[in-house]
Amino acid sequence: MSNVSQKTVVTEVEQMENTHHNLPVPTLVEKVLSRNEGILTSTGAIRATTGKYTGRSPKDKFIVRDSLSENKVEWGSVNQPISADVFLNLYHKVVQYLKEKDETFSFKGYAGADQNLRLPIQVVTEYAWHNLFADQMFIRPTDEELQYHQSGFTVVSAPTFKADPEIDGTHSEAFVMISFEHKIVLIGGTEYAGEIKKSIFSVMNYILPERDILSMHCSANVGVEGDVALFFGLSGTGKTTLSADPERKLIGDDEHAWSNNGVFNIEGGCYAKCINLSEEKEPQIFNAIRFGSVLENVVIDEKSRVADYDDTTLTENTRAAYSIDNIDNIVQPSIAGHPRTIVFLTADAFGVLPPISKLTKEQAMYHFLSGYTSKLAGTERGVTSPEATFSTCFGAPFLPLPAATYAQMLGEKIDQFSANVFLVNTGWTGGPYGEGKRMDLNHTRAMVHAALGGELDNVETEVDPYFGLAIPTHCPGVPSQVLTPKKTWEQPEEYDQKAKELATKFHENFKKFNHITEDIQNAGPIYRP
Numbered sequence: 262m263s264n265v266s267q268k269t270v271v272t273e274v275e276q277m278e279n280t281h282h283n284l285p286v287p288t289l290v291e292k293v294l295s296r297n298e299g300i301l302t303s304t305g306a307i308r309a310t311t312g313k314y315t316g317r318s319p320k321d322k323f324i325v326r327d328s329l330s331e332n333k334v335e336w337g338s339v340n341q342p343i344s345a346d347v348f349l350n351l352y353h354k355v356v357q358y359l360k361e362k363d364e365t366f367s368f369k370g371y372a373g374a375d376q377n378l379r380l381p382i383q384v385v386t387e388y389a390w391h392n393l394f395a396d397q398m399f400i401r402p403t404d405e406e407l408q409y410h411q412s413g414f415t416v417v418s419a420p421t422f423k424a425d426p427e428i429d430g431t432h433s434e435a436f437v438m439i440s441f442e443h444k445i446v447l448i449g450g451t452e453y454a455g456e457i458k459k460s461i462f463s464v465m466n467y468i469l470p471e472r473d474i475l476s477m478h479c480s481a482n483v484g485v486e487g488d489v490a491l492f493f494g495l496s497g498t499g500k501t502t503l504s505a506d507p508e509r510k511l512i513g514d515d516e517h518a519w520s521n522n523g524v525f526n527i528e529g530g531c532y533a534k535c536i537n538l539s540e541e542k543e544p545q546i547f548n549a550i551r552f553g554s555v556l557e558n559v560v561i562d563e564k565s566r567v568a569d570y571d572d573t574t575l576t577e578n579t580r581a582a583y584s585i586d587n588i589d590n591i592v593q594p595s596i597a598g599h600p601r602t603i604v605f606l607t608a609d610a611f612g613v614l615p616p617i618s619k620l621t622k623e624q625a626m627y628h629f630l631s632g633y634t635s636k637l638a639g640t641e642r643g644v645t646s647p648e649a650t651f652s653t654c655f656g657a658p659f660l661p662l663p664a665a666t667y668a669q670m671l672g673e674k675i676d677q678f679s680a681n682v683f684l685v686n687t688g689w690t691g692g693p694y695g696e697g698k699r700m701d702l703n704h705t706r707a708m709v710h711a712a713l714g715g716e717l718d719n720v721e722t723e724v725d726p727y728f729g730l731a732i733p734t735h736c737p738g739v740p741s742q743v744l745t746p747k748k749t750w751e752q753p754e755e756y757d758q759k760a761k762e763l764a765t766k767f768h769e770n771f772k773k774f775n776h777i778t779e780d781i782q783n784a785g786p787i788y789r790p
């Protein structure tokens with residue numbers, strides 16, 4: 262057991278004499294440029310590249326196993342345990358390493374838009390651009406708040422510090438370690454900025470349920486009538502894209518919490534995938550990329566400094582981080598009421614799930630626990646084409662507690678607020694990945710609008726013969742043959758084959774859950790091998 266208290270450990274970073282505190286955006290931008298960490302693009306954004314690590318590195322992520330976390334965390338391949346000794350040893354080395362730098366950067370702010378429930382955080386970084394990223398992504402303090410800000414969790418990021426697995430006890434040169442006892446996230450060896458935001462999300466997913474608040478990997482927006490919608494989905498399934506809707510106010514694009522008062526955003530900014538981004542298809546996001554924003558691994562024309570969003574040379578997982586203030590139509594602060602509609606986004610690489618279906622309460626629980634989707638290329642190291650996966654709660658990589666904790670809370674809330682739940686396939690249609698094509702974004706948008714507007718509440722439905730899902734037979738703005746997956750396949754027998762294969766996978770996967778009521782167990786695919 263460690264003998265270093267949280268206070269001592271935090272004081273060590275707080276007292277680094279080389280730290281610039283909460284530099285204003287223009288000053289941070291100047292730092293990025295003068296330190297050669299990035300370049301300025303034609304729209305005034307900063308472009309940084311991250312070398313070898315262009316996505317999250319799940320194998321390098323650890324949680325310190327101590328008396329506090331021991332019996333709470335769902336240990337396994339996602340939440341890998343590490344000892345407090347290994348953590349503290351590395352922590353002291355990293356802080357020493359940072360102290361020897363000419364300068365470091367610190368951002369103090371908040372995670373959580375609800376003033377009563379927020380977590381004060383500090384992000385100490387070796388790079389100026391990572392601090393700019395933190396400034397864009399988290400919630401900025403007012404000058405007054407900054408005076409009395411006391412960090413409840415501190416992220417320390419030292420990308421050029423490379424661990425030696427033999428000596429340091431890591432999995433590789435990169436590491437992301439969370440200590441709940443010391444209230445520290447320690448990041449080294451990787452420059453991918455997504456690790457900074459997703460590790461704080463993991464922290465919130467540990468803290469909030471203890472306070473009876475549900476934390477969720479979803480985007481959220483609200484219509485003119487105050488009708489709130491949530492969009493759950495693993496990376497690349499469309500949370501950011503579909504929540505940016507000119508007809509609805511954006512609450513947030515990725516991480517939310519649902520308390521007794523309604524939903525609130527955990528963050529203060531968005532982190533959009535920008536592969537193939539165009540002004541025509543995604544105008545809100547395209548135009549949000551301005552001064553202060555950070556483009557990560559996007560290729561920029563050397564002469565004109567114009568971003569080439571179609572270029573995948575550096576990675577498929579190109580990103581734009583921008584403050585939510587850069588979106589015109591937002592709720593401020595990012596807080597709203599209880600959701601009326603919940604959408605589960607799944608990118609089905611088999612191309613067999615219907616583009617939209619309405620779920621019963623039991624089906625909603627079944628699909629939330631299953632979390633069937635695909636890992637899309639680039640977000641995680643080593644994933645180069647869509648890989649079918651079951652990611653519980655559509656966010657397994659970020660959930661320290663057992664899936665049932667989150668699922669039970671969601672179930673109770675769906676009941677209490679009579680929320681409608683839809684499953685939307687934003688993945689493949691007309692065939693599996695490689696043969697079919699990605700669902701037309703305009704069709705998905707039309708289906709989502711219909712669902713949110715209540716237009717699918719009383720529409721005629723047919724039951725999918727494999728998955729038992731209720732498929733609307735009509736939807737405004739969508740050709741009817743698109744709604745029934747089998748009709749989009751050239752070879753219907755091949756469709757049947759693939760659908761059986763996927764239904765079987767669902768049943769196989771669901772075996773891992775114990776103590777699930779029979780009505781939920783029976784809400785899975787009706788086809789059984």
Ligand SMILES: Nc1ncnc2c1ncn2[C@@H]1O[C@H](COP(=O)(O)OP(=O)(O)O)[C@@H](O)[C@H]1O
Pocket residue numbers: 494495496497498499500501502503514532533534535536687688699700701702703705
């Ligand atoms: N039918 C569709 N629905 C949603 N997104 C789609 C669709 N077809 C293509 N896309 C693309 O998929 C990506 C979705 O990414 P994003 O919204 O950032 O996902 P997330 O926020 O869930 O990680 C975007 O690049 C978007 O343009």
Ligand SMILES: C=C(OP(=O)(O)O)C(=O)O
Pocket residue numbers: 317455459494495496497500515532534640
């Ligand atoms: C940034 C990530 O995901 P998302 O696309 O959901 O923001 C991630 O998984 O690292």
Ligand SMILES: [Mn+2]
Pocket residue numbers: 497500501502514515532533534
């Ligand atoms: Mn997103």
